[in-house]
Amino acid sequence: MTVPYLEALQEFEPVIGLETHVELGTNSKMFCGCAAEFGAEPNTRTCPVCLGLPGALPVVNEKAIESTVRIGLALHCSIATWCRFARKNYFYPDMPKNFQTSQYDEPLCVDGYLDVEVGGETVRVEIERVHLEEDTGKTLHVGGATGRISGATHSLVDYNRAGIPLVEIVTRPVTGTGERAAAVAKAYVAELRDLLRGLDVSDVRMEQGSMRCDVNTSLGRPGEPWGTRTETKNVNSLRSVERAVRSEVERQAVVLRSGGRIVQETRHFSEATGTTSPGRSKEEATDYRYFPEPDLVPVAPDPAWVAALKAALPEPPSVRRKQLVTQLGLSENDSQAMVNAGVLDLVLATVEAGAPAAEARNWWLGHLAQAANSAGTSPDELAITPAAVARVVELVASGSLTAGLARQVVDGVLAGEGAPDDVVAARGLAVVSDEGALGSAVDEAIAAQPGIADKVRGGKLPAVGALVGAVMKATRGQADAAVVRKLLLERLGVSE
Amino acid sequence: MSSTDLTRRTAAETAAAIAAREVSAVEVAQAHLDRIAAVDDRVHAFLHVDAEGALAQAARVDAGELSGPLAGVPLALKDVLCQEGIPTTVGSKILEGWRPPYDATVTARLKAAGVVLLGKTNMDEFAMGSSTEHSAYGPTHNPWDLDRIPGGSGGGSAAAVAAYEAPLAIGTDTGGSIRQPASVTGTVGVKPTYGGVSRYGLVAFSSSLDQAGPCARTVLDAALLHAVIAGHDPADSTSIPLPVPPVVEAAQKRDITGLRIGVVKELAGEGYEAGVEARFAEAVELLTALGATVTEVSCPHFGYALPAYYLIAPSEASSNLARFDSVRFGLRVGDDGVHSLEEVMSLTREQGFGPEVKRRIMLGTYALSSGYYDAYYGQAQKVRTLITQDFTRAFEQVDVLVSPASPGVAFRLGEKLGDPLAMYRQDLATIPSNLYGGPAMSLPCGLSDGLPVGLQIMAPTMRDDLLYQVGGAFEAALPAPVPSLSWES
Ligand SMILES: [Zn+2]
Numbered sequence: 013m014t015v016p017y018l019e020a021l022q023e024f025e026p027v028i029g030l031e032t033h034v035e036l037g038t039n040s041k042m043f044c045g046c047a048a049e050f051g052a053e054p055n056t057r058t059c060p061v062c063l064g065l066p067g068a069l070p071v072v073n074e075k076a077i078e079s080t081v082r083i084g085l086a087l088h089c090s091i092a093t094w095c096r097f098a099r100k101n102y103f104y105p106d107m108p109k110n111f112q113t114s115q116y117d118e119p120l121c122v123d124g125y126l127d128v129e130v131g132g133e134t135v136r137v138e139i140e141r142v143h144l145e146e147d148t149g150k151t152l153h154v155g156g157a158t159g160r161i162s163g164a165t166h167s168l169v170d171y172n173r174a175g176i177p178l179v180e181i182v183t184r185p186v187t188g189t190g191e192r193a194a195a196v197a198k199a200y201v202a203e204l205r206d207l208l209r210g211l212d213v214s215d216v217r218m219e220q221g222s223m224r225c226d227v228n229t230s231l232g233r234p235g236e237p238w239g240t241r242t243e244t245k246n247v248n249s250l251r252s253v254e255r256a257v258r259s260e261v262e263r264q265a266v267v268l269r270s271g272g273r274i275v276q277e278t279r280h281f282s283e284a285t286g287t288t289s290p291g292r293s294k295e296e297a298t299d300y301r302y303f304p305e306p307d308l309v310p311v312a313p314d315p316a317w318v319a320a321l322k323a324a325l326p327e328p329p330s331v332r333r334k335q336l337v338t339q340l341g342l343s344e345n346d347s348q349a350m351v352n353a354g355v356l357d358l359v360l361a362t363v364e365a366g367a368p369a370a371e372a373r374n375w376w377l378g379h380l381a382q383a384a385n386s387a388g389t390s391p392d393e394l395a396i397t398p399a400a401v402a403r404v405v406e407l408v409a410s411g412s413l414t415a416g417l418a419r420q421v422v423d424g425v426l427a428g429e430g431a432p433d434d435v436v437a438a439r440g441l442a443v444v445s446d447e448g449a450l451g452s453a454v455d456e457a458i459a460a461q462p463g464i465a466d467k468v469r470g471g472k473l474p475a476v477g478a479l480v481g482a483v484m485k486a487t488r489g490q491a492d493a494a495v496v497r498k499l500l501l502e503r504l505g506v507s508e
Numbered sequence: 509m510s511s512t513d514l515t516r517r518t519a520a521e522t523a524a525a526i527a528a529r530e531v532s533a534v535e536v537a538q539a540h541l542d543r544i545a546a547v548d549d550r551v552h553a554f555l556h557v558d559a560e561g562a563l564a565q566a567a568r569v570d571a572g573e574l575s576g577p578l579a580g581v582p583l584a585l586k587d588v589l590c591q592e593g594i595p596t597t598v599g600s601k602i603l604e605g606w607r608p609p610y611d612a613t614v615t616a617r618l619k620a621a622g623v624v625l626l627g628k629t630n631m632d633e634f635a636m637g638s639s640t641e642h643s644a645y646g647p648t649h650n651p652w653d654l655d656r657i658p659g660g661s662g663g664g665s666a667a668a669v670a671a672y673e674a675p676l677a678i679g680t681d682t683g684g685s686i687r688q689p690a691s692v693t694g695t696v697g698v699k700p701t702y703g704g705v706s707r708y709g710l711v712a713f714s715s716s717l718d719q720a721g722p723c724a725r726t727v728l729d730a731a732l733l734h735a736v737i738a739g740h741d742p743a744d745s746t747s748i749p750l751p752v753p754p755v756v757e758a759a760q761k762r763d764i765t766g767l768r769i770g771v772v773k774e775l776a777g778e779g780y781e782a783g784v785e786a787r788f789a790e791a792v793e794l795l796t797a798l799g800a801t802v803t804e805v806s807c808p809h810f811g812y813a814l815p816a817y818y819l820i821a822p823s824e825a826s827s828n829l830a831r832f833d834s835v836r837f838g839l840r841v842g843d844d845g846v847h848s849l850e851e852v853m854s855l856t857r858e859q860g861f862g863p864e865v866k867r868r869i870m871l872g873t874y875a876l877s878s879g880y881y882d883a884y885y886g887q888a889q890k891v892r893t894l895i896t897q898d899f900t901r902a903f904e905q906v907d908v909l910v911s912p913a914s915p916g917v918a919f920r921l922g923e924k925l926g927d928p929l930a931m932y933r934q935d936l937a938t939i940p941s942n943l944y945g946g947p948a949m950s951l952p953c954g955l956s957d958g959l960p961v962g963l964q965i966m967a968p969t970m971r972d973d974l975l976y977q978v979g980g981a982f983e984a985a986l987p988a989p990v991p992s993l994s995w996e997s
Contacts, residue, residue: 060609064831064836065608065610066590066596066598066606066832066837067608067710067711069708071745072745101826105835105849108836110830110833111827111830301826301827301876301877303881303885306714306824309746
């Protein structure tokens with residue numbers, strides 16, 4: 013038996029909640045001077061502190077405190093005037109000290125909100141807390157078929173990520189969203205991501221794990237207390253956030269309809285199937301034995317400093333978006349179409365990177381929207397940045413690429429072949445505008461279609477298009493169409 | 509000059525002689541290495557002797573590369589402080605063979621000051637104990653009577669100083685681990701203000717209480733060492749960013765006229781040996797005779813210090829010691845392809861930790877656990893606040909407080925091993941200063957039944973200088989007793 017999403021939400025009321033972890037883009041780690049960066053050789057960005065060697069002590073990264081306070085302020089939170097870090101104790105090999113330095117009952121920021129637009133309406137998502145903690149290392153299980161711990165012969169641990177500052181943003185339960193629950197969840201994460209990007213505190217790359225979501229979902233019958241919630245861990249794309257909520261709603265509805273009971277548990281989301289499965293069951297609830305971190309002095313943000321940070325916050329993305337739409341002269345219809353396609357911010361970012369608004373719009377609503385659709389992903393998760401799109405537009409404008417070549421370049425970037433200029437070089441996609449090189453192709457086209465050539469000679473200029481097309485085909489799109497047209501007309505003795 | 513003469517000198521005398529080129533630092537180092545070779549099989553103060561490193565450092569001093577008030581003076585380092593490349597065991601099997609890749613801040617400062625590091629001293633495992641009998645490497649013996657304990661946890665450091673194996677040593681004091689050994693070995697031991705000496709590289713027992721400090725045979729020597737190791741360290745968040753109190757000047761003052769001294773009413777009576785109380789009473793008379801104004805002061809919550817300490821320290825320890833899991837360093841048991849990761853961690857901790865460490869990890873885990881936190885850890889923190897208030901109020905009336913440092917003289921090896929509570933009571937008088945954070949000193953105030961008794965002086969935070977002022981004046985009036993070392997012949 014299955015219960016489709018919409019049908020489930022006619023019978024049950026959903027409550028959702030989101031916990032988002034964001035790796036801050038500070039130069040150094042949370043409690044030591046090691047570089048906080050991706051992609052380095054394993055265990056080369058480590059020191060006694062982030063390896064948890066005996067005797068080593070943490071010192072708070074002031075920049076991470078500043079970033080967290082700015083996030084809290086942008087989310088309309090109250091900022092603590094005094095708070096402490098806490099130790100969260102549990103054993104795991106990728107956690108060097110076997111406790112995580114985190115915050116417990118004294119978070120840096122509390123009681124905020126984020127407004128998100130869904131279907132033309134504003135939904136207010138309340139923020140319970142924003143706190144700062146350290147990331148763990150990464151474990152790689154080797155020898156098993158699945159890369160999971162079962163079946164593995166041994167495990168490798170990379171501590172480069174251990175100690176990277178991590179901000180956790182926790183919402184209050186979001187109620188009353190009805191059938192928009194999944195859309196609200198996705199819109200919240202998208203809006204949060206844009207807000208964080210605007211603050212320049214993180215690169216917020218969900219696919220790289222610098223932003224990760226845990227999605228809580230429960231269903232209850234109207235008028236009754238909330239149902240038991242499940243926590244779907246590490247949902248790593250916007251699309252998956254939406255799918256995770258849908259899938260849990262559908263699954264829980266089946267259980268509840270059949271008179272079953274929802275088990276409070278953590279679940280894993282599978283990108284492949286779009287469904288969740290139970291996490292490793294724990295025989296008993298973990299007791300983290302939180303207590304104030306005695307190795308760190310309390311953090312006491314100076315109210316004057318906080319006020320200065322608040323005054324210097326950038327405009328929130330929602331406001332900036334409206335301003336840009338107006339500035340660029342985009343129509344209400346156009347901007348609504350872009351919002352619906354989830355590309356408005358991408359278009360605006362492409363414009364900021366130097367592309368004309370119309371070109372940016374055409375790329376994101378056209379070729380790139382199709383590419384996302386056929387890849388089963390959303391446009392903002394495509395492997396191309398607005399800056400790369402702007403570069404392609406620039407190459408076309410300068411005559412280095414034709415429209416057809418530009419699509420090939422974009423496809424190359426999407427396929428992971430590198431930046432636009434790398435793809436141009438690797439695929440040899442430079443426009444051929446050398447008249448000598450084109451000469452023979454032009455001659456062949458005229459010889460192959462004498463009737464059309466005569467029409468052109470006779471003054472029917474638009475007919476030349478067929479000959480241009482033949483040359484373009486023969487040169488596999490690499491010719492500069494304007495140069496081809498000029499050559500053809502010269503050969504046929506016609507002037508415009 | 510004979511080798512014996514070189515080892516009997518104070519640190520100040522040795523430093524002066526080296527600076528004046530009357531003797532070389534290498535000769536001094538060699539004399540102490542010889543002394544260790546001669547007596548340490550019986551005292552067992554050292555877990556590791558680094559003769560090569562010591563002589564190399566001494567040669568650098570002789571070459572003029574390093575200088576300072578203690579340049580060329582040998583020192584014994586408690587095995588709880590990291591020294592790059594030198595085994596650091598914390599008295600535990602779980603760290604056997606581990607060589608730290610870095611220096612503790614204290615170690616680095618000693619090296620930079622030209623101090624000659626002789627080796628690492630024995631201690632109760634993870635500094636948990638009051639007799640050094642909980643060392644995984646066997647006990648240290650008290651030079652006053654080899655059948656007796658040298659105190660703990662820093663018994664190795666105190667015994668090394670008392671047996672003339674080193675003029676100076678570094679100890680660490682979480683609940684009395686510098687002062688109680690000083691008391692029972694007739695030496696001077698100081699727990700500086702918490703935050704006065706960097707904890708970076710000190711293998712943590714209880715982070716909010718641990719403090720490294722000097723062990724010496726004279727108050728001035730302790731002050732000279734204090735001045736070298738103290739001072740703000742940005743690598744330790746709890747390090748105090750203030751100038752070091754003028755401890756050396758204070759030690760040389762020898763004047764306490766008009767100083768107000770309070771005798772803590774609660775640190776006497778039940779649990780204190782009669783001989784200790786007698787020596788303490790004489791010490792108070794002497795302080796009065798030296799011109800101090802002595803009054804009795806009440807610190808009503810000191811009676812709760814011991815139970816509060818035995819909740820806070822084990823709680824922090826249960827978390828601090830979690831990192832000893834075999835994954836990145838130290839002992840690993842059961843890594844045979846059969847046992848799972850969790851089993852390897854568990855077997856390693858099972859075999860690597862001794863019974864006292866396990867007892868405290870269990871106590872601390874319980875005290876922090878959900879449902880018990882408020883009743884135990886939370887309540888202990890409230891008591892800690894009350895004890896701090898007791899000190900604050902007392903220091904409105906007097907400049908320093910005094911008490912016996914230890915309730916008894918050195919007991920016999922094995923005497924209290926089967927009775928943890930009796931062992932814990934050794935720290936009755938020393939624990940309040942750790943909970944408060946203020947500095948405290950133990951210095952010799954005579955003998956009881958032929959064994960040393962210690963006088964404790966306690967001062968307000970960052971007034972470490974007051975300890976040295978009182979200690980210096982007291983020592984000038986009542987020189988420390990000298991052990992017969994009759995077992996040597
Ligand atoms: Zn590091």
